[in-house]
Amino acid sequence: MIKHLAAASLLLTTACLAAGPVRAADPGITDTEILIGDVEPLTGPPALLGVAASIGHKIAIAEANAAGGINGRKIKYVLEDDGYVTARTIQGVKKVIDVDKVFAMLGISGSGQSIAVMPVLEKSGIPTVIDVAPVKHLWEPPRKNVFVIGQSYEEGIVHLVNFLADKNPSKKWGLITQDDDYGITVRDGFDSVVKTKKLNVVYSGNYKKGQQDFSSDMLQLKDSGAEVFLAGGIIAENIAIMKEIEKLGIKPVTGIFWPGRIEPVLKLMGPAGDGIYAVDYVESFAGAAGKAFLEKAKPLVSEAEFKGINRYTITGYAAAKVLIAAIERCGKQPTWACTISELEKTKNVETGVMAPISFGPGVRFSNQKLQIMQADTATLSFKPVD
């Protein structure tokens, strides 16, 4: 019995010692450092987005640190991998807030993951700027401490379909979407334009997430005689779809959405991807602003990271710039309350990589201006369309 009592006492003592200390108000800030946290999918297929976004954050932080940091304090970036699994995103966010004790949050992972962590962020009160997956749940209703940079998926699709409809009047339309939240959003946006523009939709397909073989779907598209086609896949699906279209020898005017508008996709599509249209709210790397961004980024990141740059790097960069500027405006003693207040006052902030960013009282969504781009496989880039 004595052995058991001794062991029990030892266990309880260890448990008490291992318990975390009580959190002070507004953590993540010392005399020399400010900690900024982020949780992204850094492994698995969605890493293509998460890694790129984190590189954008790193570029903005390195740029600020090279200029002396935030009012003399260097910024330290705390990055956590969630593997695109919602429960791990929640754990990751709790870890960076409570264990690493960051001052503010950037990112965060995919749309479902961001929605799931919203109660955690709201309850903690930590200043947060979301930049990876802008979906309405994140800013409707507006949360005091959570700001979202980007444009809604619905608006993006409406803009793209309107453009394609105006450019190709009286043509037959085809559409394929994924069987998830993203796919529903694409379809809803498309359907809203179908009604207003009275589009003649001859093919409407739906595929299971993760589908690799689109031969029968594209054969149906061919048989329907569709002349304008909205490919509602993300990355691997759009590549497979365009390859199938190429194999069938048809060439509909094709539009894709920004989650798949990344340069490696064009490389994998090959000639099949030439001329496809895309919609986005960030600058193209083929344009002057995009080139200037790449020039700026080159000395600030490693060679491997530079190769991983894509459109998500730009959204990450813009979000980090806005957050850093807001903390900076709070002066020598920034607090969460001041940072949130300054984020709210963000008005026409130029990041050089997208239209100026603004928030306001009760406005937590930056509502970025959209633009249409066209793929050029010769240069593996998307060029802005006038």
Add this chain to the structure above:
Amino acid sequence: MRTGDYKQTYGELVALIDSPPVWLWSAVLLLALIAAPYLLNSYALSLLMIILITVTGALGLNILTGYTGLISLGHVGFLVTGAYAYAVLVSKYQMPPLVGFLGAGVVPALASLIVGAPSLRLKGLYLAITTLAFSCIINTVILEMRWLTNGARGIQIQRPEIFGISFDSDAAFTYLCLAIAALTLLATLNIRRSRVGRAFVAIRDNDTAARVMGINLHAYKLFAFVTSAFITGIAGALYGIYLSFVSVEGFPFLLSIEALAILIVGGLGSALGAVLGTILIVLLPEATRLIFSLFSAQMDAAFTTGAQELKSMLYGLVIILFLRFQPRGLVGAWHDIKRAWVHWPLRY
């Protein structure tokens, strides 16, 4: 001289707790768990919540796979059904949370009758594939029933309030998870020592012999499915509340594999094994990260940014090591340690 732990009566053999030290340890553990929400930070508390929810789910799977020997690769299907049943009843139809929890158990239990029926004729890998197919079908059904489930858009869930007690804070929700996990543990331990539990084990060990002894295979196999699905569904509801948002994407197939890994590592057919296996599998990455961080900041960073890949490798490595060196799992190791502790300095 008494040199071992002998059971001299049938009552001793089926007792839930068989000695004063086990009573003491159980009380210490319970006190530690009750004190934990006041001592742990939010991150550690979230790990505790995940452990308690996973324990509930693993105990559910243990009834089917551990006790009855029916392998299920599709238990995530029951988990997601339970989560959706709770979300639909509570968030969509504004039912009381207790009704939600009841639904979270009953709906998967009813669904288990569909997947359980083939189990009357199938065994081993064939049954495993059938359950896997069930989890795929259930996902498709949820996505297609948009009028009820919101399809792929998912349903948001608030933390519950039961009998005027709000479980909104992490500490309160941890207590709810603890209460359900403790009740589930008691229930499964009681099932195991009952006539039903012995019938389950008889089916697992040799179903032909069990039938010869008068055990109705059809009834008991279905009962194992229903009980297992009921408990897993409750775990699903808790997991959905923890996530605050129920969508098919939040319940990846990997959860089924993790649940099986927990049982294997813990020790198949043992409730204590399910608990120990859960603790090991959930805390393994954290422990590894802690060890890595002692060596260098770069190793710590590598673990943080490549956590999920490393986690998968660790799970694989641990399962291989257990199967090779300790096939009885953590429970087997625990029995060895206990024996060594009791007999020390003698070997036997």
